Amino acid sequence: MPCPLASGLQPSEKTLSSSSQKGGFRASSQGMNLHLPRRLRRLRRTANIRRMVRETHLHASDLIWPLFVHGGAARSEIESMPGVFRNSVASLVGCCQEAEKWGIPAVAIFPSIEQCLKDPAGSHGLSPDNLLFRAIRAVKEKCPDLVVIADVALDPYTSHGHDGLLSPDGLTVDNDPTVGILCRLAVLEAEAGADMVAPSDMMDGRVGAIRGALDEAGRTDVAIVAYAAKFASAFYGPFRDAVGSKTGKGAISKATYQLDPGNRREARLEVGLDELESADIVMVKPASCYLDIVREVRDHSPVPVAAYQVSGEYAQIHAAAKLGWLDYGRTRDESLVAIKRAGADLILTYFAREVAEEISRGRFFR
Ligand code: PBG
Secondary structure: OOOOOOOOOOOOHHHOOOOOOOOEEEEEOOEEEEEOOOOHHHHHOOHHHHHHHOOOOOOHHHEEEEEEEEOOOOOEEOOOOOOOEEEOHHHHHHHHHHHHHOOOOEEEEEEEOOHHHOEOOOHHHHOOOOHHHHHHHHHHHHOOOOEEEEEEOOOOOEOOOOOOOEOOOOOOEOHHHHHHHHHHHHHHHHHHOOOEEEEOOOOOOHHHHHHHHHHHOOOOOOEEEEEEEEEOOHHHHHHHHHHOOOOOOOOOOOOOOOEOOOOHHHHHHHHHHHHHOOOOEEEEEOOHHHHHHHHHHHHHOOOOEEEEEOHHHHHHHHHHHHOOOOOHHHHHHHHHHHHHHHOOOEEEEOOHHHHHHHHHOOOOOO
């Protein structure tokens, strides 16, 4: 019996129309009958069969929950990120307890700093008892086992919203002086109790410099999650609303330090350098528009790969669902399965808590 697969799946003309023919098409009085030994629909027939053969599974342990904290006594919702709040320190701790309850191993904390505390040098970032350090201490006190990841960048603290110090002409971000400050910030975060520090600034050489600074300060077991392939993306818009880094002259361009969205080879180079500089985990960001990069990094990198489903990715699913144009739960779940399938070992997502709950109730992507 000729196998359609072996014959290249091409129904040959001679197999058409003759009812005595065994391979390919066979016309009968009931209509067309295909002789297909390989029918893929057999394993798609019922929900349980589909569950048996699903290749990609999301676990709560894959998730990192990004959380915002501000200095206010009450939490306030971020307009462009429904269901995401600038937390008080107390409500942040509550979120962390929720994370633990649903099996999420790690949170990433981002401070939203009052405008009056910002200056061009971002000096509040290094102020000993600032909001971020207080938040880290409060979380580690109540949730000592939860992995706390602290972002290393100056954008929450600078009046211009950039991730570092501006050059004297004000036209770009000055690389090396910025790295010096980031090293001090990372050490202070480690001293406050952060288990991991995550440089998100995209300065050259910062991973190696931060590793050196941490080691010198005796923090050899604090890991570095490098925002390695971080693209200059328009999908960060809602995050900049959240931390107020959009202020001043409207949208700011970070294209002089973040990757050009068209550059795949350069992303590989960035990841490779961060690995050489001893990054413990490398990250691709954003996720959904960059799944090719996630796959490529996973295929070539020996270290764990994280992907960040950023604020704009979260916002667009909410926005379309609010208009009734997309099914909220299905698009949310599909977006995360796709990131996992592309090769992410870890996913930072604002959906983390609700999705971890869905997973534990057996309702994720059903
Ligand atoms: C900045 C930082 C950004 C995000 C994380 N850290 C924004 C930016 O580069 O302007 C974006 C996260 C998101 O959009 O969810 N250091």
